[in-house]
């Protein structure tokens with residue numbers, strides 16, 4: 001059975017998705033670190049134009065590029081360049097790399113490809129499939145766990161939907177067959193998990209709910225928990241939940257050495273409390289609208305910068321997800 | 327001098343650009359609301375607004391038609407008879423279909439396009455089509471001359487400039503020689519005689535065919551043949567849309583937030599401004615945490631006394647009010663802590679947004695910070711609140 005019973009590290013492929021800036025790369029890097037610490041061989045795949053993950057392991061790391069490189073013991077990172085992946089694929093298909101290179105130098109070919117939708121996603125997922133299939137000499141997988149930092153544009157689903165579209169748009173031939181393999185991998189609920197990353201804010205919460213709904217309706221991709229990232233801690237210790245009201249009740253002219261007057265203190269506290277309550281509200285909304293348990297990651301005051309920060313997120317990310325009553 | 331009041335008074339088109347998630351929709355709606363209150367007939371085109379905001383604006387359905395806000399709501403908001411507020415939610419797919427309807431050379435071609443399996447898969451993914459649809463709608467409404475001002479939100483694209491480049495990308499796609507080859511192989515070969523190219527293109531086609539099978543290329547070619555006839559009308563139209571948006575009646579407002587990524591995006595946008603000819607009027611930095619009395623936050627908390635001193639004084643004051651058993655010392659410590667944290671986040675937001683704000687003013691543009699509000703903005707009252715920060719000076723109303 002797939003479900004929260006299976007930990008994130010027990011999959012072969014975890015595709016991390018979410019709106020831009022929600023923390024996808026941070027989550028992927030955290031999972032990679034945790035996987036490596038559990039003795040897994042991890043491959044991390046980035047898709048966008050910029051490499052974000054190697055820098056979290058080592059700020060001075062040179063780019064890993066398409067061939068990829070081990071960026072941390074047990075963690076290999078690569079950035080899929082769709083053109084490089086396409087050249088590799090076509091080279092394998094027709095056997096003669098030279099012809100492919102010639103074609104790729106053709107400007108018209110570039111123009112056409114630049115404007116054509118879909119193939120980047122397809123070729124990227126094809127490469128992911130290949131990474132998942134790779135084996136060592138002893139027959140064991142080259143990578144125990146493949147993590148994909150999915151692109152932020154549009155909905156993560158379009159990315160996953162492309163193989164299905166390809167299978168329906170292409171009537172025959174190797175492309176159809178290969179798309180079929182990729183689709184099979186994506187829909188294998190034992191092997192593959194889609195992991196959405198949300199924030200406890202209005203738009204990310206709504207988009208996450210829409211994503212989950214569409215995944216359920218339109219694809220068979222497994223999705224069993226939602227990461228809610230960068231959730232600020234409660235502003236006051238427990239038992240002092242209405243601290244702002246106590247501050248507001250003080251006479252405005254109370255002399256407080258070194259501090260702003262009570263009205264300003266109360267306003268700061270009230271603002272933090274209001275934002276916190278808003279966060280709780282959106283958390284409950286995500287839980288209710290998706291019907292999924294949540295993994296709540298704390299907001300790190302300085303952002304996510306290095307391995308030490310990743311280690312701080314690893315605990316909550318691997319914890320048993322919290323089911324929340326709405 | 328550029329200013330928001332001048333913008334909503336004088337311009338005919340206002341385009342809000344910026345990275346996704348910074349509140350472009352909210353800012354666009356608040357600008358439109360204020361313009362309407364200042365006596366202009368204003369239409370705001372929103373893209374994907376939060377549902378409750380859409381309801382509040384009276385555009386719960388995606389029908390691509392401007393809807394006027396109910397009369398009593400308008401008067402409650404202080405919109406007089408001269409002005410008026412319309413809102414529209416853009417349905418990007420249907421705008422693209424409209425384009426096909428308009429530019430297909432004949433009814434048969436139109437049907438062929440709309441029913442082609444490739445079109446159905448690609449029309450929403452075709453490079454730049456969402457962005458282009460938004461701009462296309464602005465043009466159509468501007469042509470209609472029903473409004474004094476059209477405020478438009480832009481799609482949540484990767485980068486703020488995507489939408490301007492969208493038509494060009496579509497044209498390039500329609501024009502690319504390979505597309506022509508697919509449509510008229512013989513024509514391209516005979517007429518242009520691109521022999522070298524032709525050899526290359528033949529290779530590409532063979533390659534694609536080998537991988538994709540025969541049927542696929544037939545569908546593609548059929549699709550391209552069908553849209554080919556559109557290309558002329560489309561190009562002409564795209565050129566006109568572009569000159570309208572870059573013309574003297576338009577103003578762009580760059581919306582950013584204090585998050586690193588949206589600031590980076592704003593910087594990229596500014597860096598490319600010269601090349602693009604975009605008439606940028608100014609910058610709105612949204613959701614900047616602000617200090618309660620509107621002044622500058624203290625440099626540190628406490629400032630001018632030691633922490634134990636400050637906490638002790640606060641604890642005494644709280645104890646005097648809190649009554650028996652109130653943990654005044656804990657409360658004082660928590661309060662100082664909380665204010666300290668808030669002050670440092672306010673300083674941080676001010677500091678990271680300063681280069682954008684300063685740079686904008688130096689270049690003769692306006693720059694406005696809108697504070698993070700206590701709640702989400704999903705009704706007209708919320709928009710009024712945002713507008714009050716965008717237009718702190720109630721002149722001109």
Ligand SMILES: Nc1ncnc2c1ncn2[C@@H]1O[C@H](COP(=O)(O)OP(=O)(O)OP(=O)(O)O)[C@@H](O)[C@H]1O
Nearest residue numbers: 020021022023024025026152230298299300303304
């Ligand atoms: N738990 C957290 N606490 C504090 N800051 C965080 C947290 N997670 C992520 N961040 C910060 O948020 C920003 C975005 O994070 P990240 O780069 O992981 O997001 P992303 O979804 O990969 O973004 P993009 O769409 O740009 O690739 C970064 O500055 C990061 O340091």
Ligand SMILES: [Mg+2]
Nearest residue numbers: 024025052149
């Ligand atoms: Mg990222």
